[in-house]
Amino acid sequence: MKSPLLAFVLLLILGVTGKVWAQEDPGRTKIGKVQVTVYFATNGDPKAAGDRAEEISAETKSRLQNESRLKFSHYRAMGADTQPVFRSYENWAQPLKPSDEILLRFETRRQPVDESLTLDLELWLARKKILKTEVLLKPGRPLYVLGPEWRGGNLIVAVALAQ
């Protein structure tokens, strides 16, 4: 009889302290979510991406092929990671877990307006900062970064707002 009551009290204390902690640091407020997806794009054999890589939808394929610089015969989804955007802290996405070959650091310095977020982005490849930029992400309007070559194709890093 005592142990359930004790557990309830402990949970209550933890909940209250957690809530107090969250209230104490408004900078950790989540103001959005970012999904980072890595595609393997190739004109060769898409099986080079491995058996676990998945085909992408016809809509995404058509969309990528509409841009001549991103036009390849085959695309495969290699991995994805969805991470929150904090009000005043940076965050990292690791789309190819557990590999840290591709990492994305992001933070916002402006209030989101109309579900749009302006992000400071850093793309890290092989633990080196390769690109730093600022991008406005709108719902349905992602950022595509044509990245390094790999196994006869290229990796494309897609950064988009997540629901």
Next chain:
Amino acid sequence: MNTNPDETRLALWLDDELSCEELAAMEAWAADKPGQFAAREELRGFRKMMSENLPVSEEPPYPDFFLSRVNQGIRDLQLEEEKAAAPAVAAPARAFWKSWLMPAAACAGMVFAFGIGKQSRNSSSSLTVVPALSPVLYTPEEGVDAEWISSKRTDATVIILQGVAAIPDTTDFSETVYVPTASEADRTATRDREPSDSSQQ
């Protein structure tokens, strides 16, 4: 040896400002230059004419000046007394206006300023989302270049990295922990997003 005088000494001699040895030296130099003596004589005549036609100094009309200042002071005092007497009659009306108009005007000004500030804050938020037409791309790695494209056909922002070292083919991503499902992988292609519940906090 150059015995010609400089311009300063010549000007002093023409103005009769030299004396003793300097004057004797200049007289010796000009002895065979009748033109210089003629010039000095002309300047002497000019100075004489000026001294005869212009007084050395003109004394100010002290009595008139003193009386005019006294009269002006008297007039100023009279004007001040008249000004002091006039507001005493109109004072009640001005005090009445001041009693309620000035606080009301101050309140109206504060409300107006508050409204302007509120509107400017709302409008500034829309400015913050306007991105740079061509954002700054920084590529710290030597040999790496980036090209930014705003693709209308793809409805996306595209950055093309050039000069990036290829990932070795031996690198295996097959152990990727999370492979998105078809719907999740295609999330970046969603054009018509359903209205969110704004639960993004």
